[in-house]
Amino acid sequence: MTKENIVRYSLNELLSKDGGTQDDAPEGPELGPDFWATAELVVPRAKKSIHLRIDQEVYDFFKSQGPGHLTRMGAVLRSYVEAQRRS
Template structure:
């Protein structure tokens, strides 16, 4: 990884950065829109055998806990939800 925001340092450097508030996220994302009641009622789990891309993703703590509470495989389920959304959006644009 490289980039203008990349920094090198040891654990003590990180602790000092944290004290100065330099490790806080700087992204001010808009909150996600509320979904209509029953939005996921007809959702189906779809297993796909495609190459996965590793990423870092920030999600709301309650969303993560919801998926984790369903047991092992929470990341797979989260991907399935995203896949369902992508396919629904694609079908809207190809009609």
């Protein structure tokens, strides 16, 4: 996402929105039959809510990359688990 794509709204502006999209929002690409012929349903895995103590530096690193930092942390842990299972 580039900076020119970022739109900032105040809380009052968000609360007054009707939940629709911007009038000038671009249409997504046509995916076509080839895409749908090989499309695969991926069901999200169940997640467990836990309390986890981590180093401040580790948390700050992921948090500095923006929203989704907990998801990214989980992805790194999942990669580690999968690598350990392969070895």
